[in-house]
Amino acid sequence: MDFTDVSLTALRVFRTVAEQRxxxxxxxxxxxTQSAVSRQIASIERAAGAELLERRRDGVRLTAAGRVVLRRATVVLDQIDATARELSGLPAQGATVRVGWVPSAGPVLLPRALAALARTDPAITVVTREGGTPSLVRALRAGSVDLALLGSAPPFRSPDDESPPLAVQTLTERALRLAVPAAHPLARGDFVDVADLRGRRWIAGPMSGEDRLMGVWPGLDERPEIAHTARDWLAKLHLVAAGCGITTVAASLAPAAPPGVRILPVRGGPQEQRRLLLARLPAPPTEPVARVADALRVAAIDTDTPL
Structure with missing residues (x-):
């Protein structure tokens, strides 16, 4: 095992493959090119004297040795980046916090937290990226983000099965809601009975591998009619407002719903709870990361009020 000849390029490629899968x-x-990526991975595996990536039909997955190398590679690359910034006279990387977020956290919670941070900690720069929960977990493991706002549905398993476990905190837990046009018969009451969801036209997100962006009420005993597909939550809600169908929605999105849409609870059947999680690597966070995490927790408390 000899890492003396492993290049920084190989380490960066390895980290990117671990994240992108x-x-x-x-x-x-x-x-x-894909062949260039393959050559860099081959070089780092030769240096490690072990297989770092398990090749599978649906992509690659880190082996136990791969997780060790990724953890060390992330430290090295972060130190190199910090050195480059310091030598160029730019602010220290420690003042920048990278946050990943699932779509349900973007419209209300994230902007509220960032606005509060601008007032209380103007020296901290926050950069963000949207993604699905599986991709954001990989970004955490790869060191591409410092904090991640993740979604979770029953049975509420751990976001991943790697070791050491991520440090995870539940920010909110609320029931899934239904978005219906304000003039729709379903909007006449203060809730919708699950039995009344049969035979409806649905607006759903496209299924894309591991990130299943659906908008149909879970557990329906029929094949749903998908009238429209849209990935963006705002597009789905505007289609609802136009009377094109109904869709499911996280309760946290209710304050951002456009006119002409009612967000209602569903009664009957199993409770469809959804959690918003705040996750990071298990090592103690830096002070800027801790400050951003605190702001996200406060924003979650402010937004987590009954509708």
Whole structure:
């Protein structure tokens, strides 16, 4: 085992592959050819004397040795980046906090937290990226984000099964809601009975591999009619406002719903709870990361009020 000849390029490629889960996606993200990515991975595996990535039909997954190398590679790359910034006279990287977030956290909670931070901690720069829970967990493990707002549904398992476990805190837990046009018969009451959801036209997100962005009420005993598909939550809600169908929605999105939409609870059947989680790597956070985490927790308390 000899890492003396491993290049920084190989470490960056390895970290990107670990996050993207396929050589093709990593090549696209880095602007490399797939063969170049393969060569860099081969070089770092030769140096490690072990297989770092398990090749599977649906992509790659880190082996136990791969998790060790990724953890160390992330430290090295972060230190190199911090050194480059310091030598160029830029602010220290410690003052920048990278936050990943699922779509349900974007419209209300995240802007509220960032506005509060601008008042209380103007020296902290926050950069963010949207993603699905699986991709954001990989970004945490790869060191590409410092904090991640993740979504979770029953049975509320851990976001991943890697070791050491992520430090995870539940920010909110609320029932899934239904978005209906304000003039729709379902909008006449203060709730919708689950039995009344049969035979409806639905607006749903496209299923894209591991990130299943659905908008149909879970557990319906029929094949739903999907009238429209849209990935963006705001597009789905505007389609609801236009009378094009109904969709499910996280309770946290209710304050951002456009006119012409009612957000209602559903009665009957199993409770469909949804959690918003705040996750980070288990090592003690830096002071800027802790300050951003505190702001996100406060914003979650402010927004987590009954509708």
């Amino acid at each position: 396929t050589f093709t996606a990593a090549a696209t993200a880095l602007g490399y």
